[in-house]
Amino acid sequence: MSAVLEVTDLGRSFGGIAAVDGVSFEVQQAEIVGIIGPNGSGKSTLFNLLTSVHKPDRGQVRLFGQDITRTPSHKIARAGLSRTFQLPALFVNMTVRQNLWTAAVEGDWRGAPELANEVLELLDLAHVSDELAGSLSGGQQRLLEMGRVLMQQPRVVLLDEVAAGVHPRLRQTILGAIRELRSRDATFLIIEHDLELTQDICDRMIVMDAGKIVAEGSFEEITHDPHVMEAYLGVPAE
Amino acid sequence: MSSDDSVRKRAKRGPERRGAATTSMSSATTTTKTAEAPTTGPRGRTIRMAGLIAFAVIALTLPLWSTPYWIRIATGVALWAGLALSWNVICGYAGYISFGHVGFFGIGAYTTAILMQPDHGWPFFATLPVGIVIAAVFAVITGWPALRLKGAYFAIATWAIAEAVREFTTVADWTGGAGGLTLPIGPGSNYFYYVMLIAAAIAYVLCYALLERSRFGYRVKAVRDNEPAARAQGIDATKVKIQAYVLSAVIPAVLGGINAYWITFINPQSVLNTIITDQLVVMVLVGGLGHAWGPAFGAAVLFLVNEQFLSSFGSSTSYIAMVGVIVMLVVLFLPDGVVSIWGRSRRTRLVRQLLGRAADDFRSGNAAGSGGGR
Numbered sequence: 001m002s003a004v005l006e007v008t009d010l011g012r013s014f015g016g017i018a019a020v021d022g023v024s025f026e027v028q029q030a031e032i033v034g035i036i037g038p039n040g041s042g043k044s045t046l047f048n049l050l051t052s053v054h055k056p057d058r059g060q061v062r063l064f065g066q067d068i069t070r071t072p073s074h075k076i077a078r079a080g081l082s083r084t085f086q087l088p089a090l091f092v093n094m095t096v097r098q099n100l101w102t103a104a105v106e107g108d109w110r111g112a113p114e115l116a117n118e119v120l121e122l123l124d125l126a127h128v129s130d131e132l133a134g135s136l137s138g139g140q141q142r143l144l145e146m147g148r149v150l151m152q153q154p155r156v157v158l159l160d161e162v163a164a165g166v167h168p169r170l171r172q173t174i175l176g177a178i179r180e181l182r183s184r185d186a187t188f189l190i191i192e193h194d195l196e197l198t199q200d201i202c203d204r205m206i207v208m209d210a211g212k213i214v215a216e217g218s219f220e221e222i223t224h225d226p227h228v229m230e231a232y233l234g235v236p237a238e
Numbered sequence: 239m240s241s242d243d244s245v246r247k248r249a250k251r252g253p254e255r256r257g258a259a260t261t262s263m264s265s266a267t268t269t270t271k272t273a274e275a276p277t278t279g280p281r282g283r284t285i286r287m288a289g290l291i292a293f294a295v296i297a298l299t300l301p302l303w304s305t306p307y308w309i310r311i312a313t314g315v316a317l318w319a320g321l322a323l324s325w326n327v328i329c330g331y332a333g334y335i336s337f338g339h340v341g342f343f344g345i346g347a348y349t350t351a352i353l354m355q356p357d358h359g360w361p362f363f364a365t366l367p368v369g370i371v372i373a374a375v376f377a378v379i380t381g382w383p384a385l386r387l388k389g390a391y392f393a394i395a396t397w398a399i400a401e402a403v404r405e406f407t408t409v410a411d412w413t414g415g416a417g418g419l420t421l422p423i424g425p426g427s428n429y430f431y432y433v434m435l436i437a438a439a440i441a442y443v444l445c446y447a448l449l450e451r452s453r454f455g456y457r458v459k460a461v462r463d464n465e466p467a468a469r470a471q472g473i474d475a476t477k478v479k480i481q482a483y484v485l486s487a488v489i490p491a492v493l494g495g496i497n498a499y500w501i502t503f504i505n506p507q508s509v510l511n512t513i514i515t516d517q518l519v520v521m522v523l524v525g526g527l528g529h530a531w532g533p534a535f536g537a538a539v540l541f542l543v544n545e546q547f548l549s550s551f552g553s554s555t556s557y558i559a560m561v562g563v564i565v566m567l568v569v570l571f572l573p574d575g576v577v578s579i580w581g582r583s584r585r586t587r588l589v590r591q592l593l594g595r596a597a598d599d600f601r602s603g604n605a606a607g608s609g610g611g612r
Contacts, residue, residue, distance in 0.1 A: 072469070091467065
């Protein structure tokens with residue numbers, strides 16, 4: 001089986017600092033891969049390179065076997081790759097419901113109102129559906145980011161700390177939504193600082209530090225990896 | 239702070255909003271904007287329709303019972319309402335502050351004037367489509383690079399483009415230079431009143447359908463609010479911005495053509511004067527940036543006030559001072575414009591957001607040279 005997402009030697013520097021430095025990995029269909037690493041290790045930049053928000057200096061990204069390295073963001077989205085942003089990037093002067101509809105504007109527009117109602121119920125946003133997105137609390141904003149992903153009915157999903165600051169009960173809701181999408185063969189790449197959450201849901205973990213992948217494997221493997229301990233605690237493990 | 243009392247207001251209106259929201263949900267099977275339901279229940283819709291019909295009857299029968307003076311005023315209101323609408327499209331909906339909108343007005347005016355010169359002799363209505371095409375092409379050519387700029391930089395670029403158009407008409411022979419062009423005398427003032435009214439009405443219906451009742455409106459507003467996020471939803475932001483810019487450019491071109499035939503004499507000082515853009519900005523801010531009917535309201539109020547000032551005090555600079563005060567009061571206390579008084583509309587952060595963005599551009603520009611964002 002060929003990989004859904006293949007990343008080869010991807011690199012990008014900002015003003016002499018290599019934010020992402022020769023990253024290569026593959027993600028298989030319906031796999032959930034967690035990406036962890038200290039702040040500034042290049043996780044969010046990696047997402048921005050995968051979605052053409054930034055252009056890479058080198059390397060290649062393939063989605064379903066197609067080279068998308070220099071494909072514009074909107075075409076990548078239309079190819080079935082959906083993402084959330086680390087700092088919620090909502091349409092703040094539109095209502096919550098309109099935000100959801102907008103996510104379907106290039107997709108199933110006719111089905112959008114019905115699907116939006118389902119998503120609003122699922123993410124417990126129905127009571128604020130007609131409020132402006134800019135007036136939501138931080139946790140609700142992340143839920144709405146997740147809601148837009150669900151509206152896009154994506155095949156590949158990049159989640160950037162989507163559960164940060166979200167109430168524990170709603171975290172379970174988000175996890176439920178991820179599992180549900182996966183059951184429909186969606187593939188996930190998840191940046192998350194909460195190790196418990198990643199342990200819960202990820203099939204495999206990638207650990208980044210200083211723009212490079214320092215470890216890869218199951219949760220058990222990477223939590224016993226000396227490189228990981230060094231990256232997280234600053235000292236080599238015993 | 240005002241954000242606090244907006245929260246309080248919202249809390250006070252909570253239950254009725256929620257009630258309306260549930261009804262809208264159960265009827266949300268069409269793709270129309272049921273999200274607007276809180277203030278447009280069945281009764282609200284009837285009142286609105288009645289108001290619209292009353293307005294249409296008054297507007298259409300005006301020449302039967304009014305005086306020529308008021309016909310002239312009403313023609314002016316229709317003209318400015320249409321122009322303000324076009325500025326609202328690019329700024330209020332697309333989020334780009336254009337300070338060169340008068341350029342398109344001038345392009346339309348000169349197109350009609352040149353084609354109606356005796357050596358060409360085109361009929362009036364045939365000149366308007368030509369003006370539309372020229373303005374649209376000009377908008378694509380200038381918008382393609384300019385729309386890559388943000389906030390204050392876009393404002394400066396568009397201002398410079400409009401100045402370039404004005405300079406061109408001043409030096410070129412076939413535009414009559416600084417002396418301008420004289421058009422054939424047109425039919426009476428009722429004719430121009432109806433033509434202007436119909437043109438403005440078509441522009442409103444078109445913009446309302448495109449921006450408030452279709453996918454295109456969602457695309458445009460998404461790009462305005464957050465371009466990277468819009469792209470992540472699959473929206474081709476570059477294309478959408480150019481489309482919105484073209485839409486906002488063809489309206490002043492048509493109105494400029496009608497206006498030129500109406501006033502029968504144009505020169506760079508009259509139809510390419512920066513003060514026209516300034517007026518539009520003020521009208522839209524006062525009426526309500528980003529709201530469908532805000533510009534019409536702002537245009538009507540300010541045009542009438544301006545006329546009243548002219549007839550009472552003659553040409554006076556006190557009008558400018560008064561407009562300055564109005565703008566300050568509106569931006570500080572009614573950032574959503576006068577239309578927001580009726581509670582029809584939600585409080586947005588549009589004015590502060592756009593002005594803030596522009597201010598940030600200058601700040602980062604000063605700090606980091608040309609900047610351009612990370």
